[in-house]
Amino acid sequence: xxxxxxxxxxxxxxxxxxxxxxxxxxxxxxxxxxxxxxxxxxxxxxxxxxxxxxxxxxxxxxxxxxxxxxxxxxxxxxxxxxxxxxxxxxxxxxxxxxxxxxxxxxxxxxxxxxxxxxxxxxxxxxxxxxxxxxxxxxxxxxxxxxxxxxxxxxxxxxxxxxxxxxxxxxxxxxxxxxxxxxxxxxxxxxxxxxxxxxxxxxxxxxxxxxxxxxxxxxxxxxxxxxxxxxxx
Numbered sequence: 666x667x668x669x670x671x672x673x674x675x676x677x678x679x680x681x682x683x684x685x686x687x688x689x690x691x692x693x694x695x696x697x698x699x700x701x702x703x704x705x706x707x708x709x710x711x712x713x714x715x716x717x718x719x720x721x722x723x724x725x726x727x728x729x730x731x732x733x734x735x736x737x738x739x740x741x742x743x744x745x746x747x748x749x750x751x752x753x754x755x756x757x758x759x760x761x762x763x764x765x766x767x768x769x770x771x772x773x774x775x776x777x778x779x780x781x782x783x784x785x786x787x788x789x790x791x792x793x794x795x796x797x798x799x800x801x802x803x804x805x806x807x808x809x810x811x812x813x814x815x816x817x818x819x820x821x822x823x824x825x826x827x828x829x830x831x832x833x834x835x836x837x838x839x840x841x842x843x844x845x846x847x848x849x850x851x852x853x854x855x856x857x858x859x860x861x862x863x864x865x866x867x868x869x870x871x872x873x874x875x876x877x878x879x880x881x882x883x884x885x886x887x888x889x890x891x892x893x894x895x896x897x
Contacts, residue, residue, distance in 0.1 A: 755779045755802075765886050769878050772870040784886065788877045789869075796834040797865050797873070800827040804862040808855045820853035828861070836865055 757779035768775040768784075775781040786798040803823050810816045827836050828846060838846075842860050849857040877883055 755783055757783060760886075762887075768883070769887075772874045775874070776866075784882065785869075785873075785877055788880055788882045789873060791880075791882070792873065792876070794873065796827060796836055797869050799834065800836050800858075801862055801865055801869070803827070804858045807858065810855055816855055817853050820850065820857050823858060824850060828858075836861070837868065838864055 760778065760780040764778060764780065768778065768781045775785055782798065782802075786795060789795045789798050800823070803819075803826070807816065807819050807823065810819060824846070826832055826834055828838070828843070829835060838861050842864055845860050846858060
């Protein structure tokens with residue numbers, strides 16, 4: 666009965682599939698065609714079966730390795746975060762104690778403040794998701810453009826940097842949003858990535874922002890600002 670039910674690939678085939686990037690099709694992701702998606706869905710559906718023989722060792726070990734990398738990265742981060750430690754950060758003035766405390770009231774207040782965005786971006790670096798903030802900032806920059814040639818150039822750069830599956834900085838977007846982007850890229854406008862920007866903003870709000878408020882990066886700023894205020 667087990668032989669009849671099992672439809673996954675044999676171990677040798679699974680190794681070949683993993684070597685090719687888990688069977689993810691570059692062509693289907695970039696073109697958004699139905700045929701490509703069908704192939705990806707079929708191969709993805711085989712992964713649980715392919716991993717069923719060694720789930721407890723391969724999957725859990727991969728998770729442990731990722732956690733170890735995160736812990737090592739956190740140890741290298743200073744408790745006294747300074748704006749100048751963030752590469753290519755936005756120009757901003759030193760935030761006041763009141764401003765820092767306002768960041769905990771809402772994600773919108775944090776994102777409207779350049780210093781707040783810099784600190785939040787530094788936190789995202791510790792979670793290996795800085796590309797979310799970089800993509801959001803790039804979309805904001807695109808919205809300010811009015812020259813058609815510049816718009817097309819920046820839109821192409823954003824696509825290659827954050828949308829393409831070949832990019833190491835690819836952001837996490839659902840299939841519907843990717844299809845919308847692929848259609849809009851035929852004639853880019855300042856709002857080509859509007860849906861994607863909103864999705865990434867929501868992801869940062871719901872997923873990263875609560876952890877940011879509990880992080881040592883944010884707490885050190887709050888406590889450091891409070892000490893400075895009391896001393897003066």
